[in-house]
Amino acid sequence: MRFCPVNISFTDVWEHGTSRCFHETVSAAVCSLIVVVFGAVQLIIYYKYATPAPRPPGWGLSEERRKSLSFLYQVQIGLTYLLAAYFILRLALQGNVLEGPIVGYMILSSCLWWISFMMSLAIMRIERKYMLPSVPTRGHGLVLLIFWTALFVSENLAFLNLNREKEWWFHVTSTADKVEMSFFIVRYLSTLILFVLGLKAPGLTTAYNAGEDFGIIDEENGQARGTTFKNLYVKIKTLAPFIWPRKSPLLQMSVIFCFTLLAFGRVINLYVPIYGRAIVDSMSGEKVVFRWDLVLIFVAFKFLQGGGTGGMGVLNNLRSFLWISIQQYTTRAVQVELFAHLHSLSLRWHLGRKTGEVLKVMNRGTDSANSLLSSVLFSILPTLVDIFVAVAYFVVAFDYRFGLIVFITMGLYIAVTVMVTEWRTKFIRSMNLADNAKEARSVDSLLNFETVKYYNAEVYEVDAYREAIYKYQKEEWKSSATLNLLNTVQNFVVSGGLLAGSLLCVYIVAEKKGLTVGQYVLFTMYILQLYVPLNWFGTYYRLIQRNFIDMENMFDLLREEKEVVDAPGAGPLVLPSPTPQAGSxxxxxxxxxxxxxxxxxxxxxxxxxxxxxxxxxxxxxxxxxxxxxxxxxxxxxxxxxxxxxxxxxxxxxxxxxxxxxxxxxxxxxxxxxxxxxxxxxxxxxxxxxxxxxxxxxxxxxxxxxxxxxxxxxxxxxxxxxxxxxxxxxxxxxxxxxxxxxxxxxxxxxxxxxxxxxxxxxxxxxxxxxxxxxxxxxxxxxxxxxxxxxxxxxxxxxxxxxxxxxxxxxxxxxxxxxxxxxxxxxxxxxxxxxxxxxxxxxxxxxxxxxxxx
The missing domain is CATH 3.40.50.300 (P-loop containing nucleotide triphosphate hydrolases)
Incomplete structure (x- = not known):
């Protein structure tokens, strides 16, 4: 029995795409390696150290919410069984409904996939029923998350083979192609749903992480919290008075001018690659022309634009310079308002709070307000505008396929970034709480310096502070590890989109089907120019999400109700007369x-x-x-x-x-x-x-x-x-x-x-x-x-x-x-x-x- 079909070699990796033999073998091997090897290690750890979960999943939630989570968990299980059965069914149909004989890679990949899904089922069930004593359940483990991510990525890599004429079914010219396309749609949707539900972890929503959306608990009051962007309107409304400088016309003009520079920068980003194409075309024809005017315009635009993200350009530097005063206004307004609010709260509230923790929340909240504005207005918003401009330009000036590739890549990248980052929210919140506890411990100990000395408690205080650092670093490790996972997934998506678009462009140029070398240069310049800020999109989105998390505690302080307030219409105290009436x-x-x-x-x-x-x-x-x-x-x-x-x-x-x-x-x-x-x-x-x-x-x-x-x-x-x-x-x-x-x-x-x-x-x-x-x-x-x-x-x-x-x-x-x-x-x-x-x-x- 041959391992690959006739006239197909496993070592021939690329020819307008990859062979199914290579693609399915590598995909099955990588995914099974992840879930079987590392999953076995996880099962061993659970076997040795895990204890039964103290409360049933969904404890503490409403009956309606509990039923919803139970249904989603059953969907997870059902899709896993469906995908495991699919590969056995596909193997059985090979040679009958599907065209071609059964070859070695089909048997190997089907067995590997079946084993992988069975192992993932075992891990899902043990994570649902048991928990490690030192780590409260907050979501699925890394093994399942990486497995579901790799599974979804492997299905998306199939799009690289759109132009390969042999083996693949994208042209849908026969009954077998229609069946294969139907199978592909089922697989794609199933892996997508598994990936999304894996981030949501409905089967693991216990009392420790019973959140409204992603299993998040506010550890200060025990109430469920939703995603970072839950109640976004309320948060923006609370922050809005500190953003717009209402009493300063000069600062208002600065804000308007900054947005004008931002819009002008979007135009410059479009014309830089266009003039780059014009320069290349002027030198690649039969008659080479010295177009010094194009070079001057191109360099002038690059001078205004700066690097790929505009980080060194004149426009960006001028906008940053003008924004300094606005940023200072926001910082001053937020800090003064919060400080005044803290002084207006009752003695009861202050006696129940830790000074170090309050100061930490105050500092982090005010810093995050400025960072949020800069990230949203000058990073996220321009990137989204550039994406829509790029899609429209490639559809009009090139081919709809280029616009489709850019749109799918950008959309998938943003969707993955948002979903994984939202899933990471619980770890960032836990890290913030541990950081607050660490800072509060150190401040409280130093404020009571004399008491520590009276009772020879230096060693105890140092040990307690060391333990607080250990707890913070444990939560920090989880945050950093999940960040690496996110970066890996983002790299898969970006690289896949860049590869697909570049191969298509080079193919059209090589086959002389309407694109010139200059247009290829334009495409690569534009894509690289677009992908650089896109690579930062995840960072900025995480920064925004982190800012919202940091501001949550600050918003809690601002929403803290005053226990002692002046009555409506209260007037000043009228002091008694120096010569009062007798008996007063x-x-x-x-x-x-x-x-x-x-x-x-x-x-x-x-x-x-x-x-x-x-x-x-x-x-x-x-x-x-x-x-x-x-x-x-x-x-x-x-x-x-x-x-x-x-x-x-x-x-x-x-x-x-x-x-x-x-x-x-x-x-x-x-x-x-x-x-x-x-x-x-x-x-x-x-x-x-x-x-x-x-x-x-x-x-x-x-x-x-x-x-x-x-x-x-x-x-x-x-x-x-x-x-x-x-x-x-x-x-x-x-x-x-x-x-x-x-x-x-x-x-x-x-x-x-x-x-x-x-x-x-x-x-x-x-x-x-x-x-x-x-x-x-x-x-x-x-x-x-x-x-x-x-x-x-x-x-x-x-x-x-x-x-x-x-x-x-x-x-x-x-x-x-x-x-x-x-x-x-x-x-x-x-x-x-x-x-x-x-x-x-x-x-x-x-x-x-x-x-x-």
């Missing part, structure tokens, strides 16, 4: 209830009033709700029951800015900017003079301490003020509040970090700024609030006692108990600090083992 109150709480979560109420129907110019103190154990009252008054949160009035106005009916401008707060935990002491004090009133800053520092009893520093008021306090002691930080905060000179004063454990002597010094300063000002104090040391006009004792979110210091002591209640405990503790501390004294009154030497 500046601050009033009426039945206020609040809880940070629905299941844990913090305040329970709190009611009290702070009269004008008076001081009210809040005391009680930790967790009783004292600091929460301060936060509600400053409107970090809105009350869930009752109302708060300031100057007779409900805080919900006035603007937040006016309310907070009238209130000065000295918090318990003071956080400073990583800037100079002068800057941190001046932050209380940014337009304050240096003399006013120094005066505020003196009142806060920190001026002399600042002068002992090497740089004085220019001393940098470090990250979060870590270079200063707790007492120094608190005194800076007090100076800042003194400089602000607010109408109301809120002191939240303002002297908690101070020693006794400094506390006494600052008490006079606090008395100075609180004098004749409405003041609300949270105190732990009861000795600091004995002067208060009223003391409220809180316990478990309720006011259990109220009155002046003497009144509460006389009641003998909770306040009297707390006072007695503090006196007892203070006496004990004094006894510990005093030397031991024997009973006879003599002073005994301090023993070496006596420690304070």
């Amino acid at each position: 109150a500046d601050i009033e709480f009426f039945g206020v209830s609040f809880g940070y979560s629905p299941y844990r109420p913090v305040l329970k129907s709190i009611s009290f009033a702070v009269p004008h110019g008076k001081t009210v103190a809040l005391v009680g154990p930790s967790g009783s709700g004292k600091s929460t009252i301060i936060r509600l008054l400053f409107r970090f949160y809105d009350v869930q029951g009752g109302a708060i009035f300031v100057g007779g106005q409900n805080v919900k009916t006035v603007t937040q800015n006016s309310l907070r401008a009238a209130i000065g707060v000295v918090p318990q935990d003071t956080v400073l900017f990583n800037n100079s002491i002068k800057f941190n004090i001046q932050y209380g009133r940014v337009d304050a003079t240096e003399d006013e800053i120094i005066a505020a520092a003196k009142h806060a009893d920190i001026h002399n301490q600042i002068l002992t520093f090497s740089d004085g008021y220019e001393t940098v306090v470090g990250e979060r003020g870590l270079k200063l002691s707790g007492g120094e930080k608190q005194r800076v905060a007090i100076a800042r509040t003194i400089l602000k000179s607010p109408h109301f004063i809120l002191l939240d454990e303002a002297t908690s970090a101070l020693d006794t002597q400094t506390e006494r010094n600052i008490q006079s300063a606090l008395y100075h700024i609180c004098n004749n000002r409405t003041t609300l104090i949270i105190a732990h040391r009861l000795s600091t609030i004995i002067h208060a006009d009223q003391i409220l004792v809180l316990n478990e979110g309720e006011i259990i006692e109220r009155g002046r210091h003497e009144e509460l002591l006389s009641k003998g209640g909770k306040y009297a108990q707390m006072w007695e405990e503090q006196l007892t503790n203070k006496d004990a501390e004094k006894r510990e600090e005093a030397p031991d004294t024997p009973a006879d009154g003599s002073v005994e030497a301090v023993r070496p083992d006596h420690h304070h």
